[in-house]
Amino acid sequence: MALKVEVDQNKCATVGICVKELPEIFGFQQGSKKAQSKVDIVPAHLETKCLAVAKKCPNGAIQVREIQ
Secondary structure, three states: OEEEEEEOOOOOOOOOHHHHHOOOOEEEOOOOOOEEEOOOEEOHHHHHHHHHHHHHOOOOOEEEEEEO
16 A cells, blocks of 8 residues: 545645655645645655654644555
8 A cells, every 4th residue: 555645725724844844745835835745655664754744734734545
């Protein structure tokens, strides 16, 4: 299984925890401070950290799901 990560733009409040803690996966959109995923599939070595960062999002804007 692999993990897919997305940021719900309606829930993102530009806190930036994800960008600060996992810049390999998250970045700010150009012209905005809303976060976005820089990858579709989370690299295997970052899966655990990505799940931990998603839990830290105060607005629950980060969705991580398993895909085949």
